[in-house]
Amino acid sequence: MRYRIGTNPDDLTPISVDHLTLGTAVLGLIIGIIFVVAGRRARQYWLAIWGGTLVIASVIYLGAVTFGYV
Secondary structure (H helix, E strand, O other), X not given: OOOOOOOOHHHOOOOOOHHHHHHHHHHHHHHHHHHHHHXXXXXXXXXXXXXXXXXXXXXXXXXXXXXXXX
């Protein structure tokens, strides 16, 4: 990758900011809970499993942020 003369690559803005990633994890948690409830009620167990894995992934990420691993 080429940079303009006089620019420092360290000064470029990051691709992903922390609050956006955190908001995505919270939204994933909410959507996952909705999928689990809807999958159980409609007896669509693939939807409940998919929502459950989304909840697990979101909880793991939020836990990692809480304890400072990310």
